[in-house]
Amino acid sequence: MALLQAPAKLALWLHLRRRAAVPVPGHAVAAPPGEGPLILLHLAEQPDDPPPVAALVRALLHRRPNLRLIFTGAPPPAEALPSGLRASIAACPQDPAGARQMIDATRPRALLVLGDQMPPALISAMTDEGLPVILAEARLTRQQRRGPWRGAIDRGLMRRIDRVLAPDLTAAAAARHMGADPAKVELIGPVTETRPPLPVNxxxxxxxxxxxxxxxxxxxxxxxxxxxxxxxxxxxxxxxxxxxxxxxxxxxxxxxxxxxxxxxxxxxxxxxxxxxxxxxxxxxxxxxxxxxxxxxxxxxxxxxxxxxxxxxxxxxxxxxxxxxxxxxxxxxxxxxxxxxxxxxxxxxxxxxxxxxxxxxxxxxxxxxxxxxxxxxxxxxxxxxxxxxGGAAVLRRIADTVLQMAEVQA
The missing domain is CATH 3.40.50.2000 (Glycogen Phosphorylase B;)
Structure with a gap:
């Protein structure tokens, strides 16, 4: 395992060094108003199986009505932004300096990555600050098809993630294969759309x-x-x-x-x-x-x-x-x-x-x-x-995020 860890750490370090050498100009990010805990929610831009973001937001708000969110990555669907939600949308930082600036400006409690697109700079900056990163609804099929260099970067990122909430056995096995600590991988099932039964006379x-x-x-x-x-x-x-x-x-x-x-x-x-x-x-x-x-x-x-x-x-x-x-x-x-x-x-x-x-x-x-x-x-x-089962899975994701965020209070 040590022989595999060294190349992964090196690949991630070199990737971030290259990004740092060519910083991407970004706009200043401000935290949404309010006193509630702030969560960064990163959405994969091309997910294999788009999760119901709106349902997850509702589950989070049900447990913490004063929660604040910053969405990065793909734009959230309109239904994921209910009236009164304290939220903003920001470009995902591509370099270490931009990620640190976002964290310093917004002081998040946790990062939830939804889908299989893991943002290297943001994940690394969060873990460098001792802030928890949770990965959910990631099938990890694309990562398994990548070449050696990009695969090594992904392994370096996976070892930094604090909790992997796997939607199925294949995803759980892929996370462990990529270097996730087995004790941090939890099989919870997929987030499915919950539909009320059709009515009947x-x-x-x-x-x-x-x-x-x-x-x-x-x-x-x-x-x-x-x-x-x-x-x-x-x-x-x-x-x-x-x-x-x-x-x-x-x-x-x-x-x-x-x-x-x-x-x-x-x-x-x-x-x-x-x-x-x-x-x-x-x-x-x-x-x-x-x-x-x-x-x-x-x-x-x-x-x-x-x-x-x-x-x-x-x-x-x-x-x-x-x-x-x-x-x-x-x-x-x-x-x-x-x-x-x-x-x-x-x-x-x-x-x-x-x-x-x-x-x-x-x-x-x-x-x-x-x-x-x-x-x-x-x-x-x-x-x-x-x-x-979708409702129970949503509850598990929301509970994990908020429990890990509470540790940072």
Whole structure:
């Protein structure tokens, strides 16, 4: 380890020396008004997975209403600056002298680096002053791809960080590989957006649950027309070993309904339209719920959900957020087209909390596998943990920052 530490320290020292030789002119930084503790919050300019900064700011202010913040790095989103927040935005100092000037002028209690962009001058100046530096929400994927010189600088910085709050096992391992003291690395999970469950008419849910008792129900939420055809074919296969299964197609453009009804008829299935106020009978195989207003009802009734717009392109309503079914206990199937909610899909897949399928055959296999209640329950439980864990992670980050800042009081 000593042989690795020396080059890292040397690389960081040389980097800072070079920056000091060519100082970057900067504007004077003033602390926001107020008497509360001041935290520097550095935001990565090109994060792999942008964290919900606004939610973190709310968590910090909930614990310390008089807290003051200075944002550096990427500009904070507008929603991260609530009315009354004592905050300012400053350019991140690039050289040691600029970093020292910022610290002398603002007297921060701690630096929170959010994301995997570690500012060398600022981190070094903070630790030289004995002030704590916390790294959170850093996947560290870019650091692992860097060359030897830049990698040595990153290792030198990592050894200066007082606490690494890792979002996943890969990030925790990367931090330790880069030289972080294992005792200072804590696996807390990713910061996920917390969404309230979709509303439901509880009387309607109870009535339908009674009508559908004992039947396996699965949902296709906002599918494209090609996906609707694939789902119907998968359902036909499911009926061969579970003849009472019911498929709900919900969130459909009105102009696609005739084509879907024609496909249902071609497959020899029986369907009922929700718009006609008919409840599915024991002989119905498909419930077509055209609009999206009752999506909270369908998520609650269906223990398995295929998320449309993720497998086959085509005409459809906008893809639904994957945390909607996750928050309501539905096991999730999805395809590879996840750009609409890429960060959330990455979190679910990384936690084995969703079933990824690549084609129509994979969809049929997944639908068959998840008709087993124990398989669906395992997947749904993992998804619920992901979508509800964000609040606890935010609390952990806020508590760590404020506790370490208190030491400097």
């Amino acid at each position: 509880e009387a309607e849910r109870r009535a339908l649950a009674q009508i559908l008792a004992g039947r396996h129900i699965w949902l296709a939420a906002a599918p494209t027309l090609p996906e609707a055809r694939a789902v119907l074919a998968a359902h036909q296969a499911t009926l061969q070993h579970n003849h009472r299964a019911l498929l709900i197609l919900a969130g459909l453009p009105p102009q696609t309904i005739p084509a879907i009804q024609a496909e249902v008829q071609a497959l020899g299935l029986a369907a009922v339209l929700r718009s006609e106020d008919d409840d599915p009978s024991a002989d119905d195989h498909v419930l077509i719920a055209e609009d999206s207003y009752e999506m909270g009802l369908w998520y609650r009734l269906a223990p398995v959900c295929f998320m449309g717009g993720t497998l086959l392109p085509g005409e459809a309503l906008p893809p639904r957020h994957p945390f909607e079914p996750a928050a309501l206990g539905s096991a999730i199937i999805h395809g590879p087209l996840t750009d609409a909610h890429g960060a959330e899909w990455g979190q679910l897949d990384g936690a084995s909390a969703a079933r990824l399928v690549l084609d129509s055959n994979g969809l049929a296999r997944a639908a068959a596998d998840l008709s087993a209640p124990d398989q669906a329950a395992l997947l749904a439980g993992n998804a619920w943990s992901v979508c509800t």
